Amino acid sequence: xxxxxxxxxxxxxxxxxxxxxxxxxxxxxxxxxxxxxxxxxxxxxxxxxxxxxxxxxxxxxxxxxxxxxxxxxxxxxxxxxxxxxxxxxxxxxxxxxxxxxxxxxxxxxxxxxxxxxxxxxxxxxxxxxxxxxxxxxxxxxxxxxxxxxxxxxxxxxxxxxxxxxxxxxxxxxxxxxxxxxxxxxxxxxxxxxxxxx
Amino acid sequence: xxxxxxxxxxxxxxxxxxxxxxxxxxxxxxxxxxxxxxxxxxxxxxxxxxxxxxxxxxxxxxxxxxxxxxxxxxxxxxxxxxxxxxxxxxxxxxxxxxxxxxxxxxxxxxxxxxxxxxxxxxxxxxxxxxxxxxxxxxxxxxxxxxxxxxxxxxxxxxxxxxxxxxxxxxxxxxxxxxxxxxxxxxxxxxxxxxxxxxxxxxxxxxxxxxxxxxxxxxxxxxxxxxxxxxxxxxxxxxxxxxxxxxxxxxxxxxxxxxxxxxxxxxxxxxxxxxxxxxxxxxxxxxxxxxxxxxxxxxxxxxxxxxxxxxxxxxxxxxxxxxxxxxxxxxxxxxxxxxxxxxxxxxxxxxxxxxxxxxxxxxxxxxxxxxxxxxxxxxxxxxxxxxxxxxxxxxxxxxxxxxxxxxxxxxxxxxxxxxxxxxxxxxxxxxxxxxxxxxxxxxxxxxxxxxxxxxxxxxxxxxxxxxxxxxxxxxxxxxxxxxxxxxxxxxxxxxxxxxxxxxxxxxxxxxxxxxxxxxxxxxxxxxxxxxxxxxxxxxxxxxxxxxx
Numbered sequence: 001x002x003x004x005x006x007x008x009x010x011x012x013x014x015x016x017x018x019x020x021x022x023x024x025x026x027x028x029x030x031x032x033x034x035x036x037x038x039x040x041x042x043x044x045x046x047x048x049x050x051x052x053x054x055x056x057x058x059x060x061x062x063x064x065x066x067x068x069x070x071x072x073x074x075x076x077x078x079x080x081x082x083x084x085x086x087x088x089x090x091x092x093x094x095x096x097x098x099x100x101x102x103x104x105x106x107x108x109x110x111x112x113x114x115x116x117x118x119x120x121x122x123x124x125x126x127x128x129x130x131x132x133x134x135x136x137x138x139x140x141x142x143x144x145x146x147x148x149x150x151x152x153x154x155x156x157x158x159x160x161x162x163x164x165x166x167x168x169x170x171x172x173x174x175x176x177x178x179x180x181x182x183x184x185x186x187x188x189x190x191x192x193x194x195x196x197x
Numbered sequence: 198x199x200x201x202x203x204x205x206x207x208x209x210x211x212x213x214x215x216x217x218x219x220x221x222x223x224x225x226x227x228x229x230x231x232x233x234x235x236x237x238x239x240x241x242x243x244x245x246x247x248x249x250x251x252x253x254x255x256x257x258x259x260x261x262x263x264x265x266x267x268x269x270x271x272x273x274x275x276x277x278x279x280x281x282x283x284x285x286x287x288x289x290x291x292x293x294x295x296x297x298x299x300x301x302x303x304x305x306x307x308x309x310x311x312x313x314x315x316x317x318x319x320x321x322x323x324x325x326x327x328x329x330x331x332x333x334x335x336x337x338x339x340x341x342x343x344x345x346x347x348x349x350x351x352x353x354x355x356x357x358x359x360x361x362x363x364x365x366x367x368x369x370x371x372x373x374x375x376x377x378x379x380x381x382x383x384x385x386x387x388x389x390x391x392x393x394x395x396x397x398x399x400x401x402x403x404x405x406x407x408x409x410x411x412x413x414x415x416x417x418x419x420x421x422x423x424x425x426x427x428x429x430x431x432x433x434x435x436x437x438x439x440x441x442x443x444x445x446x447x448x449x450x451x452x453x454x455x456x457x458x459x460x461x462x463x464x465x466x467x468x469x470x471x472x473x474x475x476x477x478x479x480x481x482x483x484x485x486x487x488x489x490x491x492x493x494x495x496x497x498x499x500x501x502x503x504x505x506x507x508x509x510x511x512x513x514x515x516x517x518x519x520x521x522x523x524x525x526x527x528x529x530x531x532x533x534x535x536x537x538x539x540x541x542x543x544x545x546x547x548x549x550x551x552x553x554x555x556x557x558x559x560x561x562x563x564x565x566x567x568x569x570x571x572x573x574x575x576x577x578x579x580x581x582x583x584x585x586x587x588x589x590x591x592x593x594x595x596x597x598x599x600x601x602x603x604x605x606x607x608x609x610x611x612x613x614x615x616x617x618x619x620x621x622x623x624x625x626x627x628x629x630x631x632x633x634x635x636x637x638x639x640x641x642x643x644x645x646x647x648x649x650x651x652x653x654x655x656x657x658x659x660x661x662x663x664x665x666x667x668x669x670x671x672x673x674x675x676x677x678x679x680x681x682x683x684x685x686x687x688x689x690x691x692x693x694x695x696x697x698x699x700x701x702x703x704x705x706x707x708x709x710x711x712x713x714x715x716x717x718x719x720x721x722x723x724x725x726x727x728x729x730x731x732x733x734x735x736x737x738x739x740x741x742x743x744x
Contacts, residue, residue: 155250
């Protein structure tokens with residue numbers, strides 16, 4: 001996978017060596033794995049929670065769980081799908097908790113942070129920010145399993161095989177779930193805007 | 198061929214359509230305006246979604262992230278990797294603590310419900326003299342017949358398999374009631390059993406009807422599920438069966454393949470229909486594109502109609518300042534999220550609708566954004582200024598120039614209509630200026646491009662700095678025109694790093710590189726004009742951000 005290749009080229013050890021060392025209790029090796037995957041894990045966590053507090057909590061907890069279970073990780077397997085599976089499971093768990101306790105809003109916090117790479121017309125910013133806020137809300141209204149497949153595909157650029165491995169579902173289900181998720185997202189957008197597209 | 202299904206469009210977007218379907222779908226796309234518009238629309242939505250869900254907490258956040266994880270591990274007492282198989286058990290949580298936890302209560306409730314239903318069933322079984330038919334709804338039951346008439350309550354086998362086929366959670370390796378509260382799958386936390394535990398309980402619920410008979414209560418499927426199933430009409434079923442027989446393989450087609458079909462002429466002024474086409478529309482679809490020539494003639498007729506009704510042709514083209522087509526640019530009507538499109542490999546696009554006075558925003562990574570107000574002339578010819586577009590990301594969007602008329606006038610819907618899409622022609626890449634150089638240079642360029650790709654994907658300012666250094670290494674190996682290109686690549690990355698995480702060090706380095714580039718690069722380079730613009734823009738930014 002190019003992603004790992006890109007990362008490992010910058011560090012001395014590859015993932016397998018770091019995992020093996022971590023399995024022997026080498027915290028420094030595990031720390032290197034954390035640094036290597038923190039961005040991708042946080043990116044996925046943020047896309048699933050859409051607020052910084054939950055994303056931070058989810059990302060940290062992911063690595064805590066990974067540390068606790070890395071002894072059972074199969075050396076040689078790609079690490080990121082495994083981490084992504086932990087992120088999605090924790091996110092699902094969070095969704096369920098929020099549903100049980102509706103006093104805690106499940107609605108994402110629309111953060112007014114800057115968008116990467118935009119340094120142009122402020123009017124563009126406004127239109128884009130509104131567009132993105134609406135998209136985030138519609139995405140947050142999707143079923144959790146639909147959010148997960150879309151986030152893994154769109155934000156993480158995982159292949160169908162990797163998504164299937166991450167979510168422990170057949171590839172055919174990945175395909176159908178992605179299709180439903182996209183259809184549902186578009187429907188919700190059209191409903192929000194009152195359009196007929 | 199019928200219109201593309203939602204699943205086909207979705208798989209096309211991901212480049213995951215099986216090879217057996219790909220050719221047929223591309224042939225259909227070449228002659229079907231509606232499906233091309235749907236595909237472009239879906240593609241644009243995907244891009245927007247990626248931007249919407251992207252979030253960079255900044256370098257400072259990640260600098261201390263590993264330390265915070267370490268502190269959390271120490272705080273929670275999670276044992277070492279080798280020693281703790283079950284982190285929560287290792288932390289010594291008591292059985293009582295688990296029982297009063299939400300998960301424990303939920304599991305206890307589910308178990309109690311199961312026991313209760315089983316007890317009721319046992320009593321009922323004996324009351325009825327041991328006939329198991331007590332659990333079967335009588336076939337003559339009015340309630341059951343009503344249920345059978347509902348579209349959502351299909352065959353029982355369908356009802357049983359659907360939740361499993363689309364189970365919301367990864368299947369846990371063990372579902373026993375004695376499953377630990379957390380951490381039971383191979384290293385992953387908390388498999389969730391709720392949905393599967395509740396399913397049998399629901400199926401055993403009974404209700405007494407007006408005849409005094411017990412019938413099982415079938416809860417209607419959730420609205421979304423019902424809708425989705427309704428949408429998946431008979432035409433879709435065939436696709437799913439075919440896919441089940443031959444699922445997507447690793448030999449997925451190239452990402453460029455689906456969008457190559459967008460090169461077909463955008464023609465119609467009609468609005469994109471809301472519902473996905475169904476089997477009933479198949480005859481109309483065939484009449485849209487029986488052959489390529491007929492398809493063009495049909496499209497021209499549509500243009501005439503649109504002109505007579507004062508509607509603007511909602512199509513146009515996007516090119517860069519050198520006249521090259523810009524593929525993959527997002528075209529959005531400001532304040533109307535439903536009217537978006539994306540340029541095809543030939544730079545052309547079609548919006549669902551366009552009106553005078555609309556403000557159209559055109560965005561593409563690596564180019565300055567453009568906003569134009571639609572006037573009386575409908576074919577929009579948009580020119581974008583590249584801002585560091587010679588890297589691998591932007592080169593995907595650049596297509597070798599086509600006919601001179603298309604270059605100078607852009608796509609004009611009424612006059613210079615290109616022929617149907619020919620993916621091989623449309624996806625011709627820009628020649629790599631480094632291709633003829635020695636192997637060590639090409640290797641260094643490949644490393645730099647990969648580093649830049651990863652950095653841009655991860656939105657990491659540090660990684661962008663590192664990628665800029667890779668390009669600096671390339672500059673030491675080359676001379677002439679490619680030297681300026683390599684310098685510009687490094688400059689672009691430093692500018693992006695500055696934008697992602699502004700620091701005074703990054704600003705200083707960027708300004709130094711910028712000054713050197715402006716001093717040494719030929720003035721007729723398009724990148725020179727871009728760098729000049731950056732030079733003027735960085736001054737006020739300096740005052741605003743780094744004072």
